[in-house]
Amino acid sequence: MSITVCLPRSAAKRVDEAVAEAMAPFAGDGVGGVERDLWNSYRICGSLGLPVLAGHEGDPRLIADRPRWDGSLEPALPGECAGGPRVLIDFRDALRAEAADHAGRVWDRWQEEVSRHPDPDDESVFFHRHLAAAGTRDSYETSQEAADYRAQPAVRAWADVAPVLARPDIAEHFSFGWDPVGIGQRSREEYASTYEFSLLPLRNVLTLSGWWYELGDAPLHGACHGPLECVHEPDFGMEHERAQAYLIALPAETLLVNVRCHV
Template sequence: MAPFEAYRDFASERDQWERWSIQGGSDGFGFRALPGMQDDPRLIHDQPHGEQGPRPSLAGMCAGGPRGLLDLAGPVTEAKIAAGRLWDLFHQLRDLMPAVLPLEHFRTLPENHVRYMPVGADPEDYPLVPNSNLTPALEQYRAQPLIQRLRATPFFTAGVVRELPDMLPWFALTREEYVAQQAEDALRRSELLTLDGWWIERDHLPVHGACESLDTCPHRTDRSEPWTRAEKAAYLEHLPDDVIIVRLHCKV
């Protein structure tokens, strides 16, 4: 991590973090241990919080450990299964239940409008506009029978693709497209620091910690494009079983 510490007069692309801590088991953003490995002493758990004390891991979760003890593929596999079941349920019910109206319909209802007005101005000079607070509209949207049925299924959380602001357009995809999109969403979104010192950030060019800057880096032959989430996941999947992977929570 040291080559990417902030305030060290590095090039801007290497100025990445101010402080970090080992964290992921207690908040669910870490790694799932393989079945039967949850109590293995080689697993790594969250550092205690300075004021709140210990942060125990959620059941089956950890902040890291040897690659061979971590279930990296399981969450994606489960997301694919759940997405397929959710897509099937939507298309089974859509012709049997009242048509679902999009969130935008409820957002524009008169009762969900507020008057946009600078402080001290005459209210009559400013029209009503849709409320930027989506809470009332979202409650009405979710109250629709078909949306209620989808949200009540045990596989909804793992199977839905980006519920907000509106999940309906996703079900216009084919089943294969929907499942593939959910698999993509289930992949880790965090940055990656590789064994050979590359800082991999989504939508940015990889940065080599041993080089002064992107412009002067001589190692860019194979690292000239941003990595996708699938490429980062594949990197972790193909690490040897004894390589230790740790999730860090960074203040940037």
């Protein structure tokens, strides 16, 4: 697995040592202080690394690959690097704008459809009604309650609109195989920001304050053995978009280093 290690600008002249210090609490084989073994070897690596901002590929502040065990280098893809100041990393503004713009258009269209019909009830209302009538989770989809949900005028109208707006390349959410009523339960800004980072690659992050964020798992703090005894406040929630937003908001000279771990 790979993780983006965040370092203060003061680490620019001692990157290897600073990465080692940040990674140490999470080492495997009982060496690190954290109860979960998260790596047993690692290397600063540009393969599947961080995209360089166009026009800055030759900037001397970029961090080069470290050799493999046999002294060879793993070729990085064009336009990628092993790390550098946050200001030199391309966070794909165009892709973020595309995803957010599409989500905004979906929100607008849902509001337009709802304005023409009575406000629909959320599908959970029909699901719980089904359970109250001795139905089960498995039997809901073919039940009368499910049919009643889909028969609501706004939901029925949305079924005709949704195929035109489907963008599963942005997020599976935009296949609309779910309850669309939730679209209007958030503001336009909140809804769009949820999908802003959908087109960006998923990233694990080790934050400046020592939080290890690995996608799908609760964050771990390097100063604590485990979550039960940890008294530190996490930097952000577990969601992919929160990790991306954290990286973008870091000071410009913060170092981001791509580290490939053997786990």
